Structure formats: C-alpha cells, structure tokens
Amino acid sequence: MPNLARILERYNPERIYRISISLCVGIVAVLGSYTAVGFSPSFVVTPVSRFLTRNMPDVVIQYAIMLFGDIGQQLNLVFAILLTVLLFSGVLFSTYRVHKRVRHPYFNLPISGIAILSTSYLLTFDLLSAIGSVLPVLGLLLIVRVLTYIDTNRLSEVERNDQVTDSRRSFIVASVGTALYATLGVGGSFVNNEPTVSRDESVSEFLTQAEDKSFDVTGLEPLVSDEFYQVDINNIDPRVDASNWNLTVTGEVESEVQVDYEELVNRESESRFETLRCVGDSLNGKKMDTAFWTGVPVMPLLEEANVDSGCDCIMVRAEDGYYQEFPIDALEDALLVYTMNGRPLPRGHGAPVRLLVPGHWGEINVKWITGIEALDRELQGFWEKRGWNGTGPAGTVAKLYAVNTLQNGNKELGGHAYAGTRGISSVEVSIDGGESWEEAELTEKLEPSIDAWRQWRYEYEPPSGSHTVVVRAIEDDGTVQPQEEAEAYPNGASGWISREVS
Numbered sequence: 001m002p003n004l005a006r007i008l009e010r011y012n013p014e015r016i017y018r019i020s021i022s023l024c025v026g027i028v029a030v031l032g033s034y035t036a037v038g039f040s041p042s043f044v045v046t047p048v049s050r051f052l053t054r055n056m057p058d059v060v061i062q063y064a065i066m067l068f069g070d071i072g073q074q075l076n077l078v079f080a081i082l083l084t085v086l087l088f089s090g091v092l093f094s095t096y097r098v099h100k101r102v103r104h105p106y107f108n109l110p111i112s113g114i115a116i117l118s119t120s121y122l123l124t125f126d127l128l129s130a131i132g133s134v135l136p137v138l139g140l141l142l143i144v145r146v147l148t149y150i151d152t153n154r155l156s157e158v159e160r161n162d163q164v165t166d167s168r169r170s171f172i173v174a175s176v177g178t179a180l181y182a183t184l185g186v187g188g189s190f191v192n193n194e195p196t197v198s199r200d201e202s203v204s205e206f207l208t209q210a211e212d213k214s215f216d217v218t219g220l221e222p223l224v225s226d227e228f229y230q231v232d233i234n235n236i237d238p239r240v241d242a243s244n245w246n247l248t249v250t251g252e253v254e255s256e257v258q259v260d261y262e263e264l265v266n267r268e269s270e271s272r273f274e275t276l277r278c279v280g281d282s283l284n285g286k287k288m289d290t291a292f293w294t295g296v297p298v299m300p301l302l303e304e305a306n307v308d309s310g311c312d313c314i315m316v317r318a319e320d321g322y323y324q325e326f327p328i329d330a331l332e333d334a335l336l337v338y339t340m341n342g343r344p345l346p347r348g349h350g351a352p353v354r355l356l357v358p359g360h361w362g363e364i365n366v367k368w369i370t371g372i373e374a375l376d377r378e379l380q381g382f383w384e385k386r387g388w389n390g391t392g393p394a395g396t397v398a399k400l401y402a403v404n405t406l407q408n409g410n411k412e413l414g415g416h417a418y419a420g421t422r423g424i425s426s427v428e429v430s431i432d433g434g435e436s437w438e439e440a441e442l443t444e445k446l447e448p449s450i451d452a453w454r455q456w457r458y459e460y461e462p463p464s465g466s467h468t469v470v471v472r473a474i475e476d477d478g479t480v481q482p483q484e485e486a487e488a489y490p491n492g493a494s495g496w497i498s499r500e501v502s
C-alpha cells in the first residue's frame with residue numbers, strides 16, 4: 001500500500017489540497033442551487049444539460065438510444081451535473097491565482113464568493129439560484145479558513161511553512177461537511193415537491209366510469225392509468241406559470257392570433273378520454289397510457305387567424321425548444337389541453353397547456369406549447385431531424401401485460417389494445433403459437449372518446465407442458481394488426497406479441 005502522505009508529497013500537496021477544496025466547492029455550489037430552486041429551469045445544471053441535449057450530434061443521440069435506451073437521458077443528466085460541478089471547481093481554483101496577486105487574506109473570501117455568484121447567475125439569470133449556490137460555498141470556505149488559521153497558530157515558526165500540515169484538518173472537515181450537505185441537499189428535494197391540487201368533482205363520474213369498466217386482472221393497470229408515462233427531451237422540465245403563458249398563431253396567416261391562459265379556459269371546452277403512445281415504445285413496452293383530458297379545440301384558432309399555408313402544414317413550438325411539424329389535417333379533433341384527470345395539467349405533462357392530437361404518435365402532442373406557425377413548405381421536426389418517423393397515426397397493438405394462474409388452475413391473460421382513431425373491434429388470442437385463434441373479452445368503450453384504448457382478458461384451461469401464447473388486435477374495419485416485426489426506430493415497433501407459458 002503506497003502511503004497517502006507520500007503520494008501527497010510527491011504530487012505537490014498544496015495543489016492537491018486546493019483541487020480537493022475546489023471540488024468540494026463545486027459540489028456544494030450545485031447542491032445549493034438545487035436546495036434553493038429544485039429541479040427547475042433555474043437550477044444551475046439545467047442550462048448545461050440543455051446545451052448537451054441540443055448540441056449532441058444526431059449520430060451520438062442515435063447510438064445512445066440504441067446502446068442505452070431510456071437511461072441515455074439519465075446519463076446525460078449525470079454528465080451535466082459533473083460538468084457543472086467541474087465548472088464551479090475550475091472557477092474557484094482559478095481564484096487562487098487572484099488571491100496570490102492580491103496577497104491579502106481578507107479579500108480571499110469575497111473574491112471567491114463573487115466568482116461563484118456570478119458564474120451561477122450567468123448560467124441561470126436567477127438571483128435566488130445564484131444566492132443558493134454562493135451561501136454554502138461561503139460557509140465551507142469560512143470553516144476552512146478558520147480551521148487553517150487555528151492550526152497555523154498552533155504551529156512553530158518552522159512548521160508554518162508547510163502549508164499541507166495545517167490544512168489537512170480543514171480538508172477533512174470540508175469533505176465531511178460537503179458529504180453532510182449533500183445528504184441534506186437531497187433531502188431538500190422533498191421541500192421542492194409540487195403541491196397536489198384537489199380534483200375537480202365534475203370529473204369523478206368519468207373516472208368512476210373508467211374504474212367500473214376496467215377488468216380486475218392482477219398486474220394490469222386500469223383503463224385510466226395510475227402512472228402515466230413521460231417522454232420528453234428535458235432532464236429538467238420547463239416551469240411555466242399559467243399567468244405568463246400565451247399561445248400565438250403566426251406564419252402564413254392573414255392576422256396573427258394570441259390567446260392567454262384566461263382567454264383559453266374561458267372558451268368552450270371539451271372533455272374526453274384519450275390514449276397517448278410514444279413512437280419509441282417497444283413492442284410490449286409501457287409508453288402507452290390513457291387519461292381523461294379537458295381542453296379547447298385548436299381549429300377555431302387557426303380559422304380566426306385565417307391560415308393560408310402552402311403545404312397545409314404547421315410547426316408547433318414549445319417552451320423547451322421542442323418543435324414538431326405535421327399536416328394541419330391532424331388537428332381536426334385536437335385540443336389545447338389544460339386539465340388531466342380533473343386536475344390542472346401536471347408540470348411533467350406540459351403545464352399549463354399542451355396539445356392533444358387523437359390517434360397520432362405521442363411526439364406531436366406538444367407539451368408546454370407556445371406557438372403554432374403556419375408554414376409555406378414542409379420542414380422537419382425535432383425527432384424527424386434525428387431520423388424518426390413519428391408524426392403520423394399511431395400503430396395498432398395488443399399488449400400482453402399479465403399472465404396469471406388462477407385458483408381453479410386456469411390461465412388468465414390480459415393487456416391493453418390500441419389502434420388510434422381506427423378503433424379496436426376485437427383482440428384475438430392463440431395458445432398454440434398462432435395455429436388457431438379465439439376472441440378475448442374486451443372492456444366497454446370509454447365515453448366520450450375518439451381513440452381510447454381497451455383492455456382485453458382471456459381465460460383458458462392450459463394444455464399440459466409449455467405452449468406459445470400469441471395476441472393480435474383487430475381494427476374496427478377488420479384490419480389485422482401487422483405481423484411483420486420491427487424495432488421502434490424509426491417507424492414505431494410492430495409485430496404480434498408472443499410469450500412462452502408453462
């Protein structure tokens with residue numbers, strides 16, 4: 001075992017000591033901002049993470065999706081946090097140079113403080129976040145200073161020249177302090193949780209309807225999802241105040257239109273059950289969910305603006321810089337949605353207002369919507385630029401989510417089936433690998449709805465030994481779910497889901 005002190009000596013102890021303190025400062029600066037503003041756009045990591053996502057070359061993104069799938073985004077966040085910590089550490093480390101020039105200990109702390117404060121402020125333009133960063137940094141540096149001072153005074157004249165001996169204790173205290181603070185800072189996240197708003201009572205009859213129509217199958221989510229999947233390009237979602245929100249209709253229009261939140265919710269609204277499915281959903285994946293939504297039809301707004309688009313297409317833009325292009329036709333039954341299951345739209349699902357386009361892949365259901373621009377020629381949206389093909393109608397699928405053995409020895413299968421606005425007329429099940437097919441039970445349609453999914457359930461006496469179960473959905477007009485197998489990228493997953501059951 002090499003002796004730590006020796007290594008320290010060999011690698012210029014003073015420098016190592018400073019690097020360590022700088023790292024501690026980087027960590028507490030990031031945590032401090034987090035404690036002050038939480039996972040919000042004002043958090044110091046947000047702009048760094050955003051920069052990474054927006055500027056990552058398309059090839060890297062495609063590889064990351066293939067290699068890491070959903071955790072790609074978490075990796076991005078971890079990387080962004082590391083970079084931000086290093087940025088603050090670097091800033092602090094460079095102030096040591098200034099200290100050397102100034103040569104007066106009283107200036108050290110203010111100089112470091114100003115450096116951290118301005119870095120944080122320049123990243124976020126948020127004073128609260130910047131103060132959040134600088135306060136714990138000042139606390140940490142103060143402790144280090146005081147301890148170093150005490151220790152230095154205790155030493156003899158000769159020993160005082162050895163900077164490291166007298167700062168080792170302060171270094172240990174600094175690391176322990178940082179670790180403690182990290183624990184508290186993470187605990188602080190609970191403080192930043194958003195309050196739950198009580199449910200609009202007029203919606204309960206619809207939610208009760210969904211509950212009553214749902215099958216009671218172990219391992220199967222009800223018709224209105226308990227956990228609604230979330231997909232977007234952000235690690236830290238935008239936070240948009242309803243009072244500051246507005247939507248503009250611009251571009252190839254006769255007269256631009258602008259509505260704010262008040263005006264929107266005072267318009268005539270519609271409420272219905274709708275299902276969303278992400279084009280990135282794997283064949284038997286769970287990026288498909290249903291909620292009861294309330295919103296205002298979009299088309300009247302475009303009519304007010306008198307849109308005259310050369311391509312009959314629009315670009316929809318959002319607060320997070322996301323943009324999607326698609327045909328105006330798709331908007332026929334689309335809503336600008338502001339409640340979900342009787343509560344104000346949650347931040348993660350696009351608060352205060354999102355677009356809901358029945359039957360289309362999730363990606364054009366733009367959250368945190370800010371603008372609709374009528375185009376004169378076709379352009380590519382955020383995902384289309386990266387090779388995806390997800391602006392059209394969503395694919396048909398019967399998922400196989402539950403395989404249960406009942407008390408009477410029978411097998412019970414269950415899942416959700418979705419066919420966009422084409423509708424599900426039946427789900428067929430084969431227990432012999434696709435030789436013969438039987439019809440599954442189907443839940444009643446949710447009302448009102450244009451494209452809500454259904455649950456299916458099938459019970460049978462199992463043959464002895466293992467057998468292959470296959471399921472497929474049939475659309476309203478008799479079209480059978482495509483059997484050809486494909487990965488999600490780039491057109492959405494397809495194929496019949498099958499499973500060995502024994």
Ligand SMILES: Nc1nc2c(c(=O)[nH]1)N[C@H]1C(S)=C(S)[C@@H](COP(=O)(O)O)O[C@H]1N2
Nearest residue numbers: 229230231232233278318322362363366367
């Ligand atoms: N502003 C914005 N809207 C967005 C996205 C996004 O990244 N930014 N992601 C889209 C994608 S790919 C999907 S699948 C749906 C998911 O909606 P949800 O998170 O409410 O389930 O939102 C869409 N709307």
Ligand SMILES: [Mo]
Nearest residue numbers: 278279362363
């Ligand atoms: Mo998606």
